[in-house]
Amino acid sequence: MGKREDNAIATRKKLISTANQLIVQHGYENISVDAIVKASGIAKGTFYNYFDRKEDLIFELSKQRFAPITARTTELTNDDPLSNIQRYLVDFMTVIADSKIGLARQWVRYISASSANNAKWQFDVQSFERLLMKLIDLNQLKIATPVHQLAQLLLTQLYGVILTWCITSETLDPVATVKRFCALQLPSLLGPYLVKE
Amino acid sequence: MGKREDNAIATRKKLISTANQLIVQHGYENISVDAIVKASGIAKGTFYNYFDRKEDLIFELSKQRFAPITARTTELTNDDPLSNIQRYLVDFMTVIADSKIGLARQWVRYISASSANNAKWQFDVQSFERLLMKLIDLNQLKIATPVHQLAQLLLTQLYGVILTWCITSETLDPVATVKRFCALQLPSLLGPYLVKE
Amino acid sequence: MGKREDNAIATRKKLISTANQLIVQHGYENISVDAIVKASGIAKGTFYNYFDRKEDLIFELSKQRFAPITARTTELTNDDPLSNIQRYLVDFMTVIADSKIGLARQWVRYISASSANNAKWQFDVQSFERLLMKLIDLNQLKIATPVHQLAQLLLTQLYGVILTWCITSETLDPVATVKRFCALQLPSLLGPYLVKE
Amino acid sequence: MGKREDNAIATRKKLISTANQLIVQHGYENISVDAIVKASGIAKGTFYNYFDRKEDLIFELSKQRFAPITARTTELTNDDPLSNIQRYLVDFMTVIADSKIGLARQWVRYISASSANNAKWQFDVQSFERLLMKLIDLNQLKIATPVHQLAQLLLTQLYGVILTWCITSETLDPVATVKRFCALQLPSLLGPYLVKE
DNA sequence: GATGAATGAGGATTCATTCAT
């Protein structure tokens, strides 16, 4: 209860989602506050009731965008470590590939803009590390596995695929590329650390 | 003789180099023609004697930036294919790492902006392919080596390092990262295709 | 109540009237948006809240200028057809002559610029035709009167006087010229079509 | 002798004729000195060797344009004063109608711009007056003919046709309009002043 | 909380004109 609050939240959401759409389509720099409020059917002044400056919007957007990418915490259902890791990598890329290429471009543009976005990378690395550590716990990987190094290497490859996708777009299927990488590389990469029975 | 032409060329160069500096520091969208001409000590009108529009400048810049990255055609001096490939990868990254982080960011921003920059990727892939094919010619790699796949995989990794560097900057040393990748991955990646004596 | 709307309307009017003054004095091409807003004491951005482009202003102005010229629908009070027609012609020219010569020049400049302004001519011709037809109705002119031809001929003369006035300005009194034309020409021009008692 | 002078004259002519073409097509304000020199294949500096300012060009153009309009001094070959006058009027309009409508528009625009162009009108009036006086000399018109008044009235009509043509363009045939005027008006207009045999 | 009119610094671009070569 609090109809006013509800309305306020709705207005805020409307603003964000409209901005998201427009920015994905045309890029951040090409979207004016004017365009956002007109497309939302909301007054310009109202925009500034919710955001102190235009920049605050993109911060809000980035939070929303980054979230789902690592939201899917892969369930470790079977006993093959390679499959588990592959599933994680493929899931990761699938989330990104499901969005429009414009979104990915925006993401790259934004994340590469400054080292202030460091956190995202750290977070992703840690996610990977957690995965690998779980596999160690499950006795699928050796205790001596260089967790941090592997996580960075894998993530770098993923980021590389994203960037490449932005550049080549139509030509390249990012998920297929990840799968090929897994087939070609994962066995030899993880081979030394697998616990054999 | 030719004093006027020389001056003209100098003016053009001045404009380009100043723009390059400013854009590297602040990003393309944040640099106005005004800022460029003021920093150059050149009149605004003169700018438009050389470039029909601001956009033409970045085209000019990108040409200059992209050129050196693959200009260094690695010499294949010794008989170890792994070293040859590693040297190529390291050289590639060194050229990029030698520039400021701002330049790399600008490069990522620019190259990921549209699939029109596809050509750069294609070109890099082909460079890699040529390297691998030379190694086949030299009987260091097997004829059956999947040249295209390997080239793409290696380049994706390089691009991934670049993007990661843009994100983490101070934290990460891109050249070291490439070296680590080579040490960790190249042997197993190329192992199946090495011609053993 | 409605204070903001009132202000907005006032601002718009202020902009239009200022622009009108300046343009009459100096001509459209010689007046910058800057000059208009400075003279209005209104911010430049505000100008663009009301008009998408400078051109829209002149469209607005032309509408206002054209309107009054034919607004005065001459009352047909007496029984002499020649007087009625003369009064109409003189009224027409008086409206124009009452404005400054600069306005007339602007009008000529604008109306002669393209055949898109055709409508104004058509409208004026029709006004004349209506007048003549009324006189036929009143049995002052014969039914056989070549209404369209006469209307065109008379209007051409009026337009000629306007253009001549623009050229000679101080030397020529447009209203007097029209009167002279009426005295000299109307009798013989209309003679054949007068209904005599 | 004077090859250099010849070249100079040629350059000047080239500049003027190119400017004329461009201005007829696009209107004075839309043609830059740059456009003129580029279209002429002549250097910008050279332009300023011949004309101190851009305005001087249009002055030059106007002289050339105005000239032919009254160059055709009508020969008075037969003994019918009405035919003589009609021929003069029709010739006058034919010269104008032979040019493109754009030229006429430019002419109107230019001549109506300021009373500095008064001279053109005076000159045309005098031409008419001379014609009428010749007819008086030839004993075709009475000595009491109000030469000045008639000349002004006829010329006003001509100018009116020109202006109307600019407004209506496709719809109206200026020469035909003049002929109609002659048929409809000349007899009664000149009737009182004809010398009857 | 919502509105939208007002703001004005800043953006890209044009162009007549000058002057050293």
Add this chain to the structure above:
DNA sequence: CATGAATGAATCCTCATTCAT
């Protein structure tokens, strides 16, 4: 005489932001 690089004021227009209602 011819050249064309250099100039910079002026032009139209954009846009994030403020504030009275």
